[in-house]
Amino acid sequence: MGNQVAEAPRLAGSDATDVASVPMTVTVSDRSEPVADNPAIFEVDRLNVHYGDFHAVKDVSLGIRKNEITALIGPSGCGKSTVLRCFNRMNDLIEIARVSGSIQYHGVDLYGPEVDPVQVRRHIGMVFQKPNPFPKSIYDNVAFGPKIAGFEGSMDDLVEEALTKAALWDEVKDKLEGSAYALSGGQQQRLCIARAIATSPDVVLMDEPASALDPIATLRIEDLMQGLKEDYSIVIVTHNMQQAARVSDRTAFFTVDMEQTGQRTGVLVEFDETSKIFTNPGEKRTEDYITGRFG
Amino acid sequence: MTELRPHFHEELAQLESDLVLMGEQASQMIADALGALVRSDAEAARAVIDHDDVVDDLYLAVHERWLATMALQTPVAIDLRLMSVILHVNSHLERIADLAVTIAKITELSQGLPHDPTVMSHLQEMGDIVSTMVRTVMEAFTNRDLDTALSLPEMDRPVNRLNRKMVRKVVKLAEETDLLEWGVRMTVVSRTLERAGDNAVDIAEQTAFLLTGEFREFTDASHHD
Numbered sequence: 001m002g003n004q005v006a007e008a009p010r011l012a013g014s015d016a017t018d019v020a021s022v023p024m025t026v027t028v029s030d031r032s033e034p035v036a037d038n039p040a041i042f043e044v045d046r047l048n049v050h051y052g053d054f055h056a057v058k059d060v061s062l063g064i065r066k067n068e069i070t071a072l073i074g075p076s077g078c079g080k081s082t083v084l085r086c087f088n089r090m091n092d093l094i095e096i097a098r099v100s101g102s103i104q105y106h107g108v109d110l111y112g113p114e115v116d117p118v119q120v121r122r123h124i125g126m127v128f129q130k131p132n133p134f135p136k137s138i139y140d141n142v143a144f145g146p147k148i149a150g151f152e153g154s155m156d157d158l159v160e161e162a163l164t165k166a167a168l169w170d171e172v173k174d175k176l177e178g179s180a181y182a183l184s185g186g187q188q189q190r191l192c193i194a195r196a197i198a199t200s201p202d203v204v205l206m207d208e209p210a211s212a213l214d215p216i217a218t219l220r221i222e223d224l225m226q227g228l229k230e231d232y233s234i235v236i237v238t239h240n241m242q243q244a245a246r247v248s249d250r251t252a253f254f255t256v257d258m259e260q261t262g263q264r265t266g267v268l269v270e271f272d273e274t275s276k277i278f279t280n281p282g283e284k285r286t287e288d289y290i291t292g293r294f295g
Numbered sequence: 296m297t298e299l300r301p302h303f304h305e306e307l308a309q310l311e312s313d314l315v316l317m318g319e320q321a322s323q324m325i326a327d328a329l330g331a332l333v334r335s336d337a338e339a340a341r342a343v344i345d346h347d348d349v350v351d352d353l354y355l356a357v358h359e360r361w362l363a364t365m366a367l368q369t370p371v372a373i374d375l376r377l378m379s380v381i382l383h384v385n386s387h388l389e390r391i392a393d394l395a396v397t398i399a400k401i402t403e404l405s406q407g408l409p410h411d412p413t414v415m416s417h418l419q420e421m422g423d424i425v426s427t428m429v430r431t432v433m434e435a436f437t438n439r440d441l442d443t444a445l446s447l448p449e450m451d452r453p454v455n456r457l458n459r460k461m462v463r464k465v466v467k468l469a470e471e472t473d474l475l476e477w478g479v480r481m482t483v484v485s486r487t488l489e490r491a492g493d494n495a496v497d498i499a500e501q502t503a504f505l506l507t508g509e510f511r512e513f514t515d516a517s518h519h520d
Contacts, residue, residue, distance in 0.1 A: 242369055278371045280508030287372045292300035 027169035038065040041203055041233045042087060042110075049082050049091065055265045056082045059101070062252055062271045064203075069225055069234045071244035071274065076288065079266020080237045083254070084205050086110075087235060088124040089117040105227030124151060125196030129208040133180035133195070138163075140271040141180045141191055145199040158198060165231070166194035167224045186217025190224065197232065204228065206236040207274050210243065222247045241290055244274065251277040253286045301387070304333070310357060310364065317353045317388040318433030320346070322426050324395035325491055329422030332402045332484065333415055340402035343395055350392040359387045376508065380501045384436065386478050387494040387501075391429060392442045394491045401480050401487075408477040414464055418481060419458050421488045424450060428495040436502045447499035448513045454492040461485040 042064035047055040057079035063088075064070050068142040072080035082091070086203045089110065103110040110120065122145075133141050142159045147278040153160065159176070163169040168190040172183070180191055189209060196204055206225075210218040225234055225247050238244050244251050256264045270283045290293045298304065324343055331339035361382055364370070370378050428450050435443035461482055468478035496513055504510040 241371070245371065279375055281372055290371050291300055291374050292303070 011216075033093065038067055040064065040104075041066050041106065043102075043104040044083075044276065045102045045104075047086060047099070047103060049079070049086065050098040050100075051094065052096040055077050055263060057266045058257070059166050060254075060266075060268045062268060064233060064235055065250070066202075066233050067229055067231075067248040069229050069236060069247050071248035071251045072237045072254065073241055073244045073251060073290075074240075074266070074269075075256060076239075077264060077266065078256050080252075080254045080255035081207055082237060082266065084207055086115050087203065087205055088121050088126055089278065090121075090126070092252065122199055123201050124203040124205060125199065125201035125205070126205045127189070127192050127196050127209045130212050131185055131192050133183070136180060136189060137177045138180050138183070139176040139194055142194050142198045145195060149199055162194040162198040163191075166190045167220065167227070168194055183219070186213050186220060188222060189213060189217070193221075193224065193228070195273065197228070201232065201235045205233065205235060208237055208239060211239060218243070245278045248274045250274055253277065253281075253283075253292045255285055255289065298470055300368075303364070303370070303374075306360070306368070307374060307377060310320055310360060311377070313353055313357050314381060314384055314434055315351055317357070317385070317392075317434075321391040321395070321515060322389045322433070324350070324392050325398075325422060325429060325488075326426040328402070329393040329419060329426070331399060332405075332422075333419050335402070335406065335410075336346040337403055337406050340399040343399035344403075345395045347392050350389060354385055354389040357381065361385070361498050364381050373505075376505050380436075380505045382420045383501045384498050387498050388429075391491050391494050391509070393493070394487050397487045398484050401484055405477055405480050408480075409473050410477050411464075411468060413475055413482050414461070414468070414478065414481050417457050417461065417464070418484055418488070421492075425488050425495065428454075428492055429449075429498075432495045432498045432502065435499065436505075437514065439502075439506055441503060441506045444499040444502040445513075446469065447460035447496045451492045451514075454489055458485045458489040478508075489507050 017044060042108045044060055044062050044064075047057060047060040047202065048055070051284050060079070060083055072084060074080050077162060085091050086099055086103060087105075091099055105120075105124075108115070134144060136144070139159055142162050146155065146158055160169060160173075163172060168187060168200065172178075172188060172191075175182075181187060184242045189212075193204070193209075208225075210221045213221065225236070227294050228234060229249075236244070236248065250272065251274045254266050257267045259265055270277065270281060270286045276282075277286060278290065281290065324346060327339060327346075329342045330336070330342060361378065365378060370372075391441045428447060431443060431450065432447055433449075434440070465478035465482050500510065500513055503513075
């Protein structure tokens, strides 16, 4: 099955092309087969992130592929969330953060001078650890982003589509005007996913999306992700290694290295197909970590 | 740096230690079954048959704990491969013990029949090799010794060769009708030992998989050596 590589989206301040409107052939990977070589969405090359004098992430290079779920795992302080936040320039919001190296997004330098971070975040949605719905109705939570972006089609249809894709429609269709806060934690998180996809991004970043949820809500989110990857590329940071094993196609294992100066810095140890990482990892440090032999 | 899952890794070590015990029992059962056959000792043959219950109990205990460990501990990487290998090796060892029982039962059935010393010495040689193969492969497994595991097909070669010769020898025995029944029974013993050798080679394949992460068959039944 072939794949058509998406054209480079326009990320400048005005008249940005909607990436999701570019026709693409979708390949859904069969987890029993080797992961297909889908086209790259992000190409990260020697990414370094500093917070002031603190070297948080050192020389990370990896590729995020279309219609795949990529998991970033590793111990606390390894830089996995920092890397995730580079994909939609969230680190720009931290004054002392400094990003060097390169992240190509569909071949466009994400940190190029002409790129508008706000446009970046329209194409690259994000779901956070704790559900954070707006203090508004369920309907307005989903409609908020498209409204701001000047969406002119049928908002009712768009809201229904986003909630359906987020596996929430059947549970909320009769109370769309009700407060989002009245939903359970798991429902709120699915609402946040619906809100993230309502603006038609082509990438959804998830930072520990299920860590605040109970086991059943967690499994619903994981199952939902398998459906979402048909339309979106997903990058997930998780502390739960079994979650990474269950949901992702590829896994990046990060750890903490001690610099000569005594400073701790995050490094990428291994990036491979998830089935390889969890059956026969290439690096001893990966094996020691995922088997719990050293922490 | 600390070990984060000591309980789980102790459980793995216990499963492995039970397998090693089974390996010792299975190897000894093959040796004892052959000893009983050569001496035509029905009592010793019965002891081999009775001893199979010990191996069966170990097999069931390993299987039960294996299931619980898989369900509760979700092993990955080297631990997952070890769990897969434990399941396979458990079955192979239980099978080797069953094959020893087959030989012991034939010894019981062959009581009082005349026998041929040349055939008997070939079977003794096969039995010695197979018993050594089982001990050797379990040492390779325990010591994580890839080179020794890879040597098992070479050890198995004379067993296969002797097994093939056995049919020709028994056809010759047909000229002496009083030896025919015994001869036919001994072809079954020969074939049984050949199967036990193959099970030892299968354990060696599992050991190599554990150490390399890649499974491959050392020999193919469709290709003669």
